[in-house]
Amino acid sequence: MVRTGKASRRGRPRDAELPRRRREEILERAALRFAEHGYAATDVQHLADDLGIGKGTVYRYFPSKRALFLAATDRGMRLLHERVEEGSAGARDPLEQVRYAIRAYLSFFDSHPEYAELLIQERAAFRDRKVPTYFAHHEARIGKWQRLMQGLIAAGRVRAMPVERILSVASDLLYGTMLANHFTGRRASFEEQAESLLDVMFHGILVGRERARRGRRA
Amino acid sequence: MVRTGKASRRGRPRDAELPRRRREEILERAALRFAEHGYAATDVQHLADDLGIGKGTVYRYFPSKRALFLAATDRGMRLLHERVEEGSAGARDPLEQVRYAIRAYLSFFDSHPEYAELLIQERAAFRDRKVPTYFAHHEARIGKWQRLMQGLIAAGRVRAMPVERILSVASDLLYGTMLANHFTGRRASFEEQAESLLDVMFHGILVGRERARRGRRA
């Protein structure tokens, strides 16, 4: 109590990190609860109980349940892209970068299925949002992969075709795989799944002769 | 008085067709409203007003809001599969059947985006359902396509690879495309999309030389 005035750096150091950590704790727990019970059925009171803090405290960190949910979802998407970046960073060859990115994507949702759930809950609860969090992040990241594909086409390694086609097919395939995994409880390892995807994406399913025949037609 | 014909016994006779027609009307309108407002925000009263019938009448046909929703979703999936059957029935060549089925699938959701929405709403509102309606129908229909693919492989037109791989990739790609279309408001025509999908699925994105190189590696 003494010297409260001048005590600047001395005395009990305000833990400037505490708020940040608590915020993260809340978001992490919220993601799990929202995913487990759904948005509407998740009670802020119960979340607070879970965290061992007061309900009012949750509201000190987030202005509303909605904001809390969206922050949790957004955090999930940031984590996803960090993992994907890390994954693809390991490879030098562009095609290998693609491969590792896909593995990282599937791996992330494999270990964090709650974020798949949040994407669905978001859509169902907030019909008004113009751009769902997932696609907002997607848009922000897609440019890098467009350039990468462009390079591969220029290098004559990937067929000359619109990069948008490649990327939209790949994106939709990943998105569909992730959701279907979540909804059906599929058990295949993410490594196998990644190889399946890549096999079809890279080589197609037709044999050479059939490709040639159709090529003439198309 | 004798021989009244379809002589109803006592009391108000029933028009055996009316219930069927009214049921369909309710389901169709319900699908649109549930898709527009979301499950929770859809008031049965408003739906009834929309239809120009009493709320109690809705409950005569469906025991609960939940049952009504699920029936509407199920009807949507039945319509989807009818369209897909019709679409693929037009072609003789198996690969063309695949092509037409995919076009029909995308076309259906293009003209009935409400059913894409219902699939999401279902998941969000009924976390307890073991198998989502979409995948229940999917399971029931997949066998036909497995046999078709098997045939194509046997005929040497499709590469020798697990049919499960082909079908799961194709299914997830369609599912992801459909949802992404719905969520992002994509404008591409379903015909173009079908061709994009098929192009990648059938031929892969790599050039022959790259395929060969990777083939050696893999």
Place this chain on the structure above:
Amino acid sequence: MVRTGKASRRGRPRDAELPRRRREEILERAALRFAEHGYAATDVQHLADDLGIGKGTVYRYFPSKRALFLAATDRGMRLLHERVEEGSAGARDPLEQVRYAIRAYLSFFDSHPEYAELLIQERAAFRDRKVPTYFAHHEARIGKWQRLMQGLIAAGRVRAMPVERILSVASDLLYGTMLANHFTGRRASFEEQAESLLDVMFHGILVGRERARRGRRA
């Protein structure tokens, strides 16, 4: 259809009794259902199903659920008083008439507990009724017993005391016994109960010496 006009006594004899019988059937079944489920929880539809008739038919016999309930209750009270009359009619001696009346009363509710229940339901559901059915009937019948008691006092067999006192105590005792039996599921035979009541009512519980002592005081 021919001769409908003049066909008076000839032709198919209209069963003038049918409506009366059906009315009784409805009342009897209604009493049981109202007693079993309570007034509010008794569904007219279920009652009709029970009887194998249409719901509208019930409404042809009784203008409302309320009227049906009250008619069923009223019928019960009429049956009660018939039994009591029959019971007491067997004895010549007035005190024995009292005894048999009490036995008949308890016997009736023993075999028809549903009417005890209806009395409660009536009160709970129809707060507005000025005089409950039970007490309306009671009022109409009490005169006879007043005269009987008057005679017994005049004959010097019953103590000189206000007959109202005797009758209100006796009435309340019977009423309380009947309800308590119903609510607590008491198992004593109605014969024993009648004897217990009469023993106390007739002789009091005090020994002669104590009566004398208190008599001086009172």
Place this chain on the structure above:
Amino acid sequence: MVRTGKASRRGRPRDAELPRRRREEILERAALRFAEHGYAATDVQHLADDLGIGKGTVYRYFPSKRALFLAATDRGMRLLHERVEEGSAGARDPLEQVRYAIRAYLSFFDSHPEYAELLIQERAAFRDRKVPTYFAHHEARIGKWQRLMQGLIAAGRVRAMPVERILSVASDLLYGTMLANHFTGRRASFEEQAESLLDVMFHGILVGRERARRGRRA
């Protein structure tokens, strides 16, 4: 800052007395409203308006309308028994204790007719309850009076007869009197009623000669 006294830790401190008082207030008002309108017709919203609090606040204190009703009824029975205890405690002589207990019982319902109504409402609304509140309390209190009667018989002041007989007759008489008072709007003062009951209970209605005659028979 030090020694804040009852130093509440963090957050809004609670007035430990307030909840208790508010609970009582709610129960008292609820008893009156439930009695006035009946259980079903009593709207929790109106009760809250009456009390000048929010509906949600009522639900903070009682988990359901049913629980609120039962708590109000239970409180009434506790009040009843307190009055009876107080009443009988004033007398030394056991017979006088009986007399004062009966006066207190009738007096209580005379000033609190709402509790007579609650007993009826309880039965009508909660058919499922195994033991109605009234009889549950009754059971818990009856032992004392059994011992008292036993003593009076042993002392030769009350006739040798089963104490159960005495107590069940007395109980049913009180119960019937209380309910009949309530249902018929009887106006007699509770003092007079008590004397009437006791006169009959203690002395019986027969004259000595008749008692003797019947005694020989019975």
Place this chain on the structure above:
DNA sequence: CATGAATGAGTATTCATTCAT
């Protein structure tokens, strides 16, 4: 800063009654 008591808007469902046939 943290807390949790207080609030009140919002909604699915039942069932008595009507009346066309």
Place this chain on the structure above:
DNA sequence: TATGAATGAATACTCATTCAT
């Protein structure tokens, strides 16, 4: 006369948010 399809009024309870302490 008998029926049952259609109707719509009526009501408990939850939970996000606020704000006094």
